[in-house]
Amino acid sequence: MATFISRSGFIPSTSHLISYYASFSTTSMLLRNVYREVVPQKLEEYVLNKLRFLFFSKVSPSCCSFIIDDSWEFFDHNELIEAAAMYLSNKIGVQNKKVRVGKFRKEQGLTTGLVPGEEIVDEFKGIKVTWLLVREKGNDNYFMLTFEEEHRDVILKDYFNHILDTHENMKQEKKVLKLFTKRGRGPGQKINFNHPSTFETMAMDNDLKKSIIADLDKFLSRKDFYRRVGKTWKRGYLLYGPPGTGKSSLIAAMANHLKYNVYNLELGNVRSDIELRDMLLDTADKSIIVVEDIDCNQEVWNRDVKSSNFSDYNIPKFTLSTLLNCIDGLWSVCGEERIFVFTTNHKEILDPALLRPGRMDMHIHMSYCTTQGFRILASNYLEIKEHPLFEQIDDLIKCVDVTPAALAEELMRSDLPDVALGGVVDLLKQKRIERDTKEVEKAKKMEKESDQK
């Protein structure tokens, strides 16, 4: 058992101990208040910063430091500052007792930041790098990173590139996507693009889905390749299939996957080659440029009709060749990282120039729903993987043409799987009756025709 004995050998009583403690805590509170009154918080931060700075600079003779600031007289904004701030925001952890938090218009979710005086220890290729955000009176904040001198080259060449690349990826991740609708010259309409479609929610053949994702990822990673072979860094996809098979949904899934903005070009109102060129030039890098239902404007797509022949103001005055030349020619000199998507319900009537190899890199057939596709829809809408009605639905889907859109509409009618799937069975049976009736009528017609012969 512990005993308290004073220097004089006198053992203090409990009441003495309590009164000592009370007077000690009152004195310390008083001193703390006086300190707060006399030393303002900003001064305290300043002194602590200075001490940390001195400690960091003198931490070891084999250490060296880089400063990342924005006071370069003859240069514009130092991009490394923004990149470092975002890079470090991902490294902030429980060891950081004070953290800045913000929400910014162009970013999804919250953003965290380092507070002056706080440090972060990062590791790159086994090298320890210590970061400190420093606030100096009258100057902007700057970053100081300290590491062993022998790694100077790796830090300069590889570490900073790693930070810039990570920053670029993080920016893409946090980006709020935009949908631009362009009808001719001018900025057009711009809204936030919040389409929920992703490759996961797309009801389509799994192998096709994987091959599209692989193609997009390959495109993203081949910047140097395109440069080396002297080709424009762009890719074209032609999506074709009946209405309601998910062409628009697939474009949204591609945009969400790539984190690209979407430009929806409405070509119906474009009056001249120049207007078309301006419209295309007005689109930004890292975007998907969409022309939907290209089969709907036959005049536009017929390459035999020369634009100058049109006198009627209501008829579009450019041809498919103009569009294709714009895409091929324009971006070979001034654009990069663009995806072009054309959609059609009738591939068979498209101008062969568009279908020529090299024009649209990938032709994607969006087909009627398959049994595999239906499982994805059931999982999306009802959150179920199995159900006794699935077998019957599979058999019916195999023998009728039904779009994912029609099935999705049926699945939305109820949250109860029995009810929603019952509706799907009724829809498919109805489609089977329609199909049988059509086949009977067709057979009768053929019989009649052969009788007449």
Ligand SMILES: Nc1ncnc2c1ncn2[C@@H]1O[C@H](COP(=O)(O)OP(=O)(O)OP(=O)(O)O)[C@@H](O)[C@H]1O
């Ligand atoms: N393959 C699919 N996977 C998941 N949902 C789909 C799919 N196809 C259609 N849908 C659903 O049906 C709706 C309509 O589909 P969407 O507009 O993408 O079809 P579309 O082929 O572009 O039609 P259109 O040719 O008429 O423009 C979508 O919002 C989505 O809910």
